[in-house]
Amino acid sequence: MxxxxxxxxxxxxxxxxxxxxxxxxxxxxxxxxxxxxxxxxxxxxxxxxxxxxxxxxxxxxxxxxxxIFNQFIFNEDQKTVAVGSSINWHEFVLKMIENNIIGYENLSSIPGSVGASPIQNIGAYGREVSDLIESVDCYDYIEDEFITFKNIDCNFSYRNSIFKNKNYIIYNIDFTTNSYNNFNLRYSTVQKFIDSNKIDLNSINAMDVSKIITKIRSKTLPDPIKIPNVGSFFKNCIVNKNIIKTDRFSLDDLIIWNADNDKSKIGSARLIDLIKDQLDNFENVEIYEHHSLVLIAKDNATQEDIIDFARHIIDKVYENFNISLEIEPSIIFN
Ligand SMILES: Cc1cc2nc3c(=O)[nH]c(=O)nc-3n(C[C@H](O)[C@H](O)[C@H](O)COP(=O)(O)OP(=O)(O)OC[C@H]3O[C@@H](n4cnc5c(N)ncnc54)[C@H](O)[C@@H]3O)c2cc1C
Missing domain, CATH: 3.30.43.10 (Uridine Diphospho-n-acetylenolpyruvylglucosamine Reductase, domain 2)
Known part of the structure; x- marks a missing residue:
């Protein structure tokens, strides 16, 4: 230590x-x-x-x-691989691809570490990390004890898990190596890319899919090394369609996916796009021009600048649609 x-x-x-x-x-x-x-x-x-x-x-x-845990150990019998929490997520995905393991390629180029991946159940292009995790090894620093959570006990859901706001240090994750035999190319953005680039699906491999995903991402998501950001600042919203206010915009203006029961998933980027011209200018933070869910910070931005701007967006979206946007990253207070 x-x-x-x-x-x-x-x-x-x-x-x-x-x-x-x-x-x-x-x-x-x-x-x-x-x-x-x-x-x-x-x-x-x-x-x-x-x-x-x-x-x-x-x-x-x-x-x-x-x-700082860097192990990467295959267990052939269990069909799993034990991965240290500090390994970079994208490097881990590339290692799985090198080892001919399918299922990870859609999560290519997500910034961050392996250890953080279950916290908000990272996801992209039709795949979530909860589809790939066997178990998560933690140390409870208050109780001074080790706990292993099987996938079913992690309570994974959209951008959520049992690990949020807990006293756990995740130091190892066991991932499955035999869950999938086919690529998941159903996501509409991926399909459009394949169609418009006339890609032959019969000759495609996991590395090709990974490169496609990385190309798609680079068009809409800024590289944090060049443009400071935390990815999507707001989650998509799960609400009952009946509560949405429609006096200024109609439901046809929104992106709506069917979720469970009577709830629908509403695309938050579109909500922000629609009210963008009602927003005030803030000195040190703005919305990224290619993706309305991404807030980008300028040189002197403080936590307060970023939260103030996020609150302003939340208020305007609420005023227009009666929908409360939820912040995705963890806001760390003193
Ligand atoms: C450009 C960009 C694009 C992004 N795209 C996506 C995307 O497509 N999909 C998606 O889901 N996310 C996306 N994100 C968000 C981010 O990549 C993920 O949340 C990632 O898992 C964060 O990893 P990290 O190591 O940086 O975590 P940190 O930011 O360091 O921490 C995030 C949270 O996890 C906790 N945590 C971190 N490590 C551990 C550990 N070992 N044990 C216990 N708790 C821990 C922290 O306390 C904190 O609450 C994007 C971010 C950026 C900047």
Whole structure:
């Protein structure tokens, strides 16, 4: 275990942020020392991966913890692979493709670490990580105990899981290696790309699908290294269609997918597109021109700037549609 004091935390929004303590954990044996350390310090604790989905304050008056676990071990009998939480997600996807394992390719190029993937059940282009996880190994830093969650016990749903706001450090995930035999190319954007580029589906392999997904993503999502962002700032909304206000816009103006029971999933990007001209200008944050769910931060942006702008968008969407947008990244308060 390594402990750093008053440490700058790199994050994809480029917010200038420091933590009272920054701690790196390298080994299961470090958890015990970490437990003793937090008992002594009695301050808030935040676990991070690559900080691509968090909105940090200027100063975090607590302990920011990064578990650094890099194992990648196949278990041929179980048809699983054990993967360390700090491995970069896209590098992991590429490794699965190299090993001829199907099912991961649609999740190519999602920023961040393997360890964060179950937290919000990352998903894209018709696949969610919950389709691929066998089990998740955690350390409960308050109870000082190890827990393994089987997939069924993770309570996965759209951008949600049992791991949100819990005292768990995820240090290993077992992924399945034999869940899928075919590619999932049904998502409309993927189909359109295949049609317009006249791609022959008979000669396509997992690496081709991965490259297609990466190309599609690069058209609408900014690279956080060049343009600071956290990806989609708002989730799509699950609501009953009957509650939607239709005096300014009609239901035909919206993107509506059928979800479960009497609820529908409403595309939040379209809601924001429709009210964009009603929004005030904010100095340090704006909506990305190619994707209305993405907020991009300018050089001096603070957490407050970003939250103020997000609240302004939420208010306008509510005023126009009677729909409450929900924020996707974790907002970290002091
Ligand atoms: C350009 C861009 C595009 C994106 N596209 C998508 C997309 O298509 N689909 C999608 O679902 N997401 C997307 N995201 C969001 C982001 O990629 C994911 O949420 C990713 O899983 C975050 O990984 P991270 O390591 O950066 O997590 P962090 O931002 O470091 O942390 C995110 C959350 O996970 C917790 N956490 C992190 N690691 C651990 C751990 N080891 N143990 C316990 N808790 C932990 C943190 O406390 C925090 O609450 C995008 C982000 C960007 C910037």
């Amino acid at each position: 390594k402990i750093f004091k008053n440490y700058s935390i790199k994050n994809s929004l480029n917010i200038k942020s420091k933590a009272k303590y920054y701690v790196e954990l390298y080994d299961k044996k470090d958890f015990n020392s970490f437990h003793s350390f937090i008992k002594k310090e009695k301050v808030p604790i935040l676990i991070i991966g690559e900080a691509t989905n968090i909105v940090l304050p200027d100063f975090y008056n607590g302990i920011i913890v990064k578990p």
